[in-house]
Structures are given as structure tokens and as C-alpha cells.
Amino acid sequence: MPIPNTVKQVRPAVKPRPRRRxxxxxxxxxIATWEGVPSTIFQTLLGGPFLTGFLLYLGASSSQIGFVLAITTFVNIAQLGIAYGIQRIRSRKWTLIWFLTIHRLLWAGTGLIPFIFPKDLWVSVYIATYTVAFAANAVASMLWTSLISDIVPARVRGRHFGIRNTILNALGSLCLFTGGILLDRFPGGTGFLLLFIPIWICSVANIIIYFYYPDLPFERSQETSFWPMLRRPLQDAGFMKATAFLASWLLVQTLVVPLFSYAMLDLMHVNYKTISIITVMQTLAMMASFYIWGNLNARYSNKKLLFWTLPIIAASCLSWGLLAILPILLVLVLSHVLLGIGVGGFNQLAFNFTIGDTPKSERPMFIAMYSALTGLTSFVGPLAGGRIYGWMKAWPSSLDWFELYGFPVSIGFIMLILTGTLGRRILLAS
Structure with missing residues (x-):
């Protein structure tokens, strides 16, 4: 009779697979993706409808709001000098950190204005602080764009930024919704004070994460003097035609689009919670479009896809005409969904155009040329738009319809004309 084997067979331990480094x-x-988290929270709670609302709380007029919205792009004109100056810096990373710190701390510091200054100085101090902050941001933006174009390889750039923007805009949607509820529940100074607490935290966190950015070698321009360096983009006919057209387009677009929040708050008296929900709908549409535009960008050129964003943005303005026959909320949601799809694609593709369709060694000056031209027109647009809204306030009440929806619809028609003429000829040329 066989003796049973009572000795257990010990199986060799399975070694856990080492985590792939x-x-x-x-x-x-x-790291560059995680850096976007505090940056998104910071910029969402300080910008958009919250920026307009805070300015109205400080006592700003429509013209002053238009000026503040415009100054962010006007300072980009300085990037022409910055593109030349960064050829002489030793470290893009540490220069970026210095200027980014100035921007983050100054813009976040505007929340202290009501506690430090008398009420009659609130708007003036805000405008001065905001201007200095965004002058520093013009330098930081140039350096970040130059650095990130070296971090993310060209072959995955379109898809990467599509996914990155989708994730960060999801976070932005949550911030918009939460911030809107907060300001409705705690109106006035208390609500804005509570809003600035996470802003202050995220401004510091954002600065800290930049310390982990790589300090990659910088391929400098082949030119050593300013004017020869400036001539490089000017001699690129395809680039200059596209840039000049996009600058003209932004002049028309910014007459009305940046002031959508002003129209909702001051003309329609829509509350913050509702505006936040509408803006969240816009952001969700933008998120979905980022992924689609990113995938399309793998097959089609930046300029061709830029062209197809234009009629969508125009449709966003034209849809305001439906206010004459449809409920306000329905029209505003439709307009902002179209705006999210169009502007989301436009911004993503314009960014890819400046870093992907330009020579690497001369890229800072190409970026600066694009930023300067579009910055100038995007400065004039909101400034003129704010003035126009100010003039329309003095018009007879029988023309209130034009202030409410006639003006955006008129701008939408001009956009369609630009798209079908110059846009078609310039952006679809190649």
C-alpha cells in the first residue's frame, strides 16, 4: 500500500512584476500636465464671469471692464522684444519661474484691494496691478511656450494637448459651478473673499510645481541682432498672411465675445449660479471638441482646421438673434456650446500653428510676431466693444433689442463674410 505523500509542495513565490519606470x-x-491643475483652478476663479463680477463689485463701468479684458493681450506686443531678449538668458526655466511668480502673486493679490484701499481707488488700483501682472505674464507665456514645445514631441503634440486640455477643462467646469454657487449663496464681498482663499493657495502651489520643470537646452536663433531676427517671420509669406488674417478675425470677435458675461450680468441680470452652469456647458463642449480637434489634427493641417472653427464661432454670435423668439436660458446655452466648440478648437490649433509650423531655432520670434499682432487687435476689440455698449446705454428704450442681441448678430454676419472671403483664400491655400 503506497504511503501518502504528506509533504506539501511549495510553489515558488511569484515575484511581482517591477513597475515600469x-x-x-x-x-x-x-509634470507639465500636473502643473496645469493649480493653474486651471487659479485662472478659472479669477477669470471669465468671476473677473467681470469682481470688477462690477469694485464699481467698474462697461468701458473699464472692456479695457481690463483687452489689456491681457495688448501686453503681448512686448513679446517682440522678449523673443530677442531670451536669446541671452542662461536658463529658460528659472527666468520663467521669476516672471510667473510676479504674475501669480500680483493677480491673486487683487483680492486684497477692498481691504487695503479706499473705495474710490478700487478700480484704478485693480487696473494698475492687473496690467503689471500681465506684463510679467507676457514674458512667462513666451518662455513656457518655447519650453513646452521642446518637452512634447511634435508627433504627439496635437493629441497630447487635446487630452491635456480635456482633463483641465473638466476641472475648470467643476470650479465654475462651485464658484457660481458660492457667489450666489454669499453675495458681495464675503463671496469674493471665500473665492480668493483657494486662489491664494493655488497660486503658491502652481509656483512650487514649476520648480520640477526640466531646464532643457535652448536652440538659439541663427541671428544675433534684433532686426535680422525680426525679419525671419516677416519673410515667411504663408505665416504672415495667416497671422494677419487671424489678427483681423480676433479684432471682430473680441468686439463682443469677451463681453458676453457683461451682457448676461448687467443687461439680462442673470445670476452667478446660472452663468456658471452656462459656462460649464461651454467648457464641456470645449472638452469634447479638444479630443476631436486633436485627432483631426493628426490628419489635417493646422490652418485647414482653423478655417473650420471660424463659422462655428460666428454661429455662436448669430444665435443671440434667437432671443427674440426663444427663452433666454435656451439661447445662452446654445450660444455658449457653439462658442466652446469653436473657440476651443481655435485656441488649440492656433497654439499648434505657432509651435508646429515654425522653424525651431526662430520659434520665439515667430510666436512673438503672432502674439504681437493678435494681441494688438484683441486689445482694440474689447476696448471698442465696451465703448459701444456704453454708448448704447444712452439710446432710446425702443432700441434695447439692438443692445441685447442686435449687436452680437451684426458681428456674427461680419464674421461669416470674413470666413467666406479672406479666410477661405488664406487658410485653405495650402
Whole structure:
């Protein structure tokens, strides 16, 4: 009779598979993505409808609001000098950190204005602080664009920024919704004070994360003097035609689109919660479009896709005409969904155009030329739009319809004309 084997057979322990180490490049891309989290919270709670609302709380007029909305792009004209200056810096990373710190701390510091200054100085101090902050941001933006174009390889750039923008805009939607509820529940100074607490925290966190950015080698321009360097983009006919057209388009677009929040708050008296929900709908549409535009960008050129964003933005303005026959909320949601799809694609593709369709060694000056021209027109647009809204306030009440929806619809028609003529000839040429 066989003796049973009572000795247990011990199976060799299965070693856990070692976690695959991230390559240096993947780690750098991941840091750049995580940096966007506090940056998105910071900029969402300080910008958009909250910026307009805070300015109205401080006592700003429509013209002053238009000026503040315009100044962010006007300072980009300085990027022409910045593009030349950064050729002489030793470290893009540390210069970026210095100027980004100035921007983040000054803009976040505007929340202290009601506690430090008398009421009659609130708007003036805000405008002065905001202007200095965004002058510093013009330098930081140039350096970040130059650095991120080296971090993210060209072959995955369109898809990467599509996914990155989708994730960060989801976070922005949550911030918009939460901020809107907060300001409705605690109106006035208390609500804005509570809003600035996470802003202050995120401004510091954002600065800290930049310390983990890589300090990659910088491929400098082949030119050593300013004017020869400036001539490089000017001699690129395709680039200049596209840039001049996009600058003209933004002049028309910014006459009305940046002032949508003003129209909702001051003309329609829509509350913050509702505006936040509408803006969240816009952001959700933008998120979905980022992924689609990113995938299309792998097959079609930046300029061709830029062309197809234009009629969508025009349709956003034209849809305001439906206020004559449809409920306000329905029209505003439709307009902002179209705006999210159009502007989301426009911004993403314009960014890819400046860093992807330009020579690497001369890229800072190409970016600066684009930023300067579009910055100038985007400065004039909101400034003129704010003035126009101010003039319309003095018109007879029988013309209130034009202030409410006639003006945006008129701008929408001009956009369609630009798209079908110059846009078609310039952006679809190649």
C-alpha cells in the first residue's frame, strides 16, 4: 500500500512584476500636465464671469471692464522684444519661474484691494496691478511656450494637448459651478473673499510645481541682432498672411465675445449660479471638441482646421438673434456650446500653428510676431466693444433689442463674410 505523500509542495513565490519606470520625457510631460491643475483652478476663479463680477463689485463701468479684458493681450506686443531678449538668458526655466511668480502673486493679490484701499481707488488700483501682472505674464507665456514645445514631441503634440486640455477643462467646469454657487449663496464681498482663499493657495502651489520643470537646452536663433531676427517671420509669406488674417478675425470677435458675461450680468441680470452652469456647458463642449480637434489634427493641417472653427464661432454670435423668439436660458446655452466648440478648437490649433509650423531655432520670434499682432487687435476689440455698449446705454428704450442681441448678430454676419472671403483664400491655400 503506497504511503501518502504528506509533504506539501511549495510553489515558488511569484515575484511581482517591477513597475515600469517612466522615461525622462514621459516624466517631464506628466509634470507639465500636473502643473496645469493649480493653474486651471487659479485662472478659472479669477477669470471669465468671476473677473467681470469682481470688477462690477469694485464699481467698474462697461468701458473699464472692456479695457481690463483687452489689456491681457495688448501686453503681448512686448513679446517682440522678449523673443530677442531670451536669446541671452542662461536658463529658460528659472527666468520663467521669476516672471510667473510676479504674475501669480500680483493677480491673486487683487483680492486684497477692498481691504487695503479706499473705495474710490478700487478700480484704478485693480487696473494698475492687473496690467503689471500681465506684463510679467507676457514674458512667462513666451518662455513656457518655447519650453513646452521642446518637452512634447511634435508627433504627439496635437493629441497630447487635446487630452491635456480635456482633463483641465473638466476641472475648470467643476470650479465654475462651485464658484457660481458660492457667489450666489454669499453675495458681495464675503463671496469674493471665500473665492480668493483657494486662489491664494493655488497660486503658491502652481509656483512650487514649476520648480520640477526640466531646464532643457535652448536652440538659439541663427541671428544675433534684433532686426535680422525680426525679419525671419516677416519673410515667411504663408505665416504672415495667416497671422494677419487671424489678427483681423480676433479684432471682430473680441468686439463682443469677451463681453458676453457683461451682457448676461448687467443687461439680462442673470445670476452667478446660472452663468456658471452656462459656462460649464461651454467648457464641456470645449472638452469634447479638444479630443476631436486633436485627432483631426493628426490628419489635417493646422490652418485647414482653423478655417473650420471660424463659422462655428460666428454661429455662436448669430444665435443671440434667437432671443427674440426663444427663452433666454435656451439661447445662452446654445450660444455658449457653439462658442466652446469653436473657440476651443481655435485656441488649440492656433497654439499648434505657432509651435508646429515654425522653424525651431526662430520659434520665439515667430510666436512673438503672432502674439504681437493678435494681441494688438484683441486689445482694440474689447476696448471698442465696451465703448459701444456704453454708448448704447444712452439710446432710446425702443432700441434695447439692438443692445441685447442686435449687436452680437451684426458681428456674427461680419464674421461669416470674413470666413467666406479672406479666410477661405488664406487658410485653405495650402
Amino acid at each position: 517612466l522615461s525622462v520625457q514621459r516624466r517631464q510631460i506628466r
